[in-house]
Amino acid sequence: MRELTIDATLENIGPVTGFVNEALEGLGCPAWIQYQIDVAIDELFGNIARYAYRPGIGPATVTVEVTKAPPAVVVTFVDQGVPYDPLAREDPDVSLPLEEREEGGLGIFLVKKTMDDVSYEYREGRNILRIKKHLP
Amino acid sequence: MTITKEAAGTALTLSLQGRLDTGTAPQLDAALKESMDGVTDLTLDFAGLEYISSAGLRVLLSAQKVMKKQGSMVIRHVNETIMEVFEVTGFSDFLTIQ
Numbered sequence: 001m002r003e004l005t006i007d008a009t010l011e012n013i014g015p016v017t018g019f020v021n022e023a024l025e026g027l028g029c030p031a032w033i034q035y036q037i038d039v040a041i042d043e044l045f046g047n048i049a050r051y052a053y054r055p056g057i058g059p060a061t062v063t064v065e066v067t068k069a070p071p072a073v074v075v076t077f078v079d080q081g082v083p084y085d086p087l088a089r090e091d092p093d094v095s096l097p098l099e100e101r102e103e104g105g106l107g108i109f110l111v112k113k114t115m116d117d118v119s120y121e122y123r124e125g126r127n128i129l130r131i132k133k134h135l136p
Numbered sequence: 137m138t139i140t141k142e143a144a145g146t147a148l149t150l151s152l153q154g155r156l157d158t159g160t161a162p163q164l165d166a167a168l169k170e171s172m173d174g175v176t177d178l179t180l181d182f183a184g185l186e187y188i189s190s191a192g193l194r195v196l197l198s199a200q201k202v203m204k205k206q207g208s209m210v211i212r213h214v215n216e217t218i219m220e221v222f223e224v225t226g227f228s229d230f231l232t233i234q
Contacts (some may be wrong), residue, residue, distance in 0.1 A: 013158055035187035035217040042157040042189040094226030098204065101197055106225050107190035113224040 001065045008048045008060040008079055016062050017041050020075060023064040029073070029135055036114040037073065040131050043107035044077050044086075052081025052127065071135040072116070076128065083122045087112070087127065137185075139167050146207070147177040153184030156192030165195045172199070176207030183213035188221055200231060210234055 004019045006012050017038050024034055030049065041062075048060050060079040091112075092105040112118050117132040137154035148171055156164060172178065178199070188196075196211075203209035210232045214222070222228040 001211075010158055031186075032217045036156070039157070039187050039189045039217075039221070042191065046158045046189075046191070068171075090190045092225075094224070095229075096226070098197075098200060098230040103197060104190075106193055110190055110221060110225065114220070 001063055003061060003063045005059050005061045007057050008045065008052055009057060010046060013042055013045050013049070015046045016045050019062065020064050023066070024073065027066060027071075027073075027135065033133060033135065037131075037133060039074065040111045040115060041075070043111050044129055044131070047086060047107065048077060048079045048081065048127075051084065052079045054082075072132055073135060074130060074132045076113045076130045078129075079127050080125055081127065083132075084127060085122070087118060087120045139164065141167065141171065143171070143226060146175055147179070148172070148175045149179040149181060150223070151181040151184065155186050155193075156188040158189065158191040161189075161191035161195050161223070163191070164206050165198075168195070168199050170200060172206075174206075175203075178207065178209040180209070180211045181213055182211060182218060185215070185218065187215075187217050193225060193227060196227070196231065208232065 001025045004017060011073045019038060020041060021034060047066050052058060058081055060077060063076045065074045086108045089108060091109050116134050119130045137152060137156060140151040141160035142149040150167060200209055212234050214233055222231060
């Protein structure tokens with residue numbers, strides 16, 4: 001397991017992505033899966049940076065675990081900001097035509113669709129959000 | 137992300153390299169706002185683009201809304217990961233992807 005604790009800011013999405021990608025090196029993780037995980041980091045860490053400690057700044061801890069049977073990557077995001085369950089949000093209507101589309105709401109939806117499992121819990125004052133992606 | 141611009145008359149091509157995400161989406165937004173005036177044929181070339189997140193989708197949504205009024209917008213050379221993003225979000229229904 002690898003762990004990184006860093007200020008939850010939009011500027012730190014890059015370092016967090018680099019940290020997770022480094023952990024994936026040598027696992028034979030195909031590029032398209034790595035890209036999906038990178039998108040999930042952009043959405044989830046980005047949300048923590050935008051909302052968790054607003055208007056201040058606080059830390060988030062990101063852990064990467066690799067399981068062997070079945071082969072999978074689990075990335076966990078933990079923050080101590082306001083309790084917020086992003087999975088409780090209703091899915092956007094993706095059948096709406098262009099004119100009726102509004103900005104926003106697609107990030108979490110995208111994560112739910114591209115990861116094999118997404119879970120949330122609030123425990124001891126911490127938001128714990130976990131994504132899992134199986135490796136081929 | 138790097139953006140290469142190529143203009144010919146009212147046609148404009150923007151070629152993107154890298155990642156279109158929270159950090160870089162404002163860059164594309166600015167490039168479009170700066171050069172979309174009077175453009176009737178906008179091409180976005182994604183050959184060098186690795187992935188797109190919802191921040192990038194927001195920029196594409198507003199660009200598509202503008203171009204629908206003043207001409208057309210085409211997205212070329214979309215990789216598998218990006219195509220999946222367009223499909224699950226329903227963006228493939230209103231974007232022209234070649």
